[in-house]
Amino acid sequence: MLSRKDILINKTKGKQLINEYLNEISSLVKKPISKEDLISLEDTFIKIEETKRNVAAVPVGKTRFHFDDKDKLKNIFSEINRFYDGGFYLVITYSKYCGAAYLESLEYFNTDFQFNDEHAGIISLLCETLNAKILLDFYEDASEKLLEVETYGVPFESVKLY
Numbered sequence: 001m002l003s004r005k006d007i008l009i010n011k012t013k014g015k016q017l018i019n020e021y022l023n024e025i026s027s028l029v030k031k032p033i034s035k036e037d038l039i040s041l042e043d044t045f046i047k048i049e050e051t052k053r054n055v056a057a058v059p060v061g062k063t064r065f066h067f068d069d070k071d072k073l074k075n076i077f078s079e080i081n082r083f084y085d086g087g088f089y090l091v092i093t094y095s096k097y098c099g100a101a102y103l104e105s106l107e108y109f110n111t112d113f114q115f116n117d118e119h120a121g122i123i124s125l126l127c128e129t130l131n132a133k134i135l136l137d138f139y140e141d142a143s144e145k146l147l148e149v150e151t152y153g154v155p156f157e158s159v160k161l162y
Helices: 004-028 041-054 070-083
Strands: 061-066 088-091 101-103 122-127 133-141 144-152
Touching (some): 004 041, 041 122, 070 144
Antiparallel strands (some): 088 101, 133 144
């Protein structure tokens, strides 16, 4: 857990990054997101740490495919929705400075996001129950854009990643 001083430092940096962060978040979701929709930094860190404690470090599912094959991602999310219909905390790189966004359902995640919509290429979706997560890792390898999807936690053990 971060110290109070570290949180204050992150909040200061968050004030500088908030507009860029909101642009990135807005491209990843299907609903309007404003600064008021973000959970606090303290709550963000608590949820991240609690998920780390509750979820094994080894994924229960993993697949990789071409980034532009968004039908594959949509199918994976549909499969996940069969086993879990709760909300998610959307965590990206700037969340540690600005707070995470809460999505009432995976349906609000924009599976048609673009390669440059999140600058670091890592998106985490933490189940609101903090006992499972989805990790999206997109990157370039030999000039080919790839998307890797990993699922963690007992709720996703039966999810088939096509």
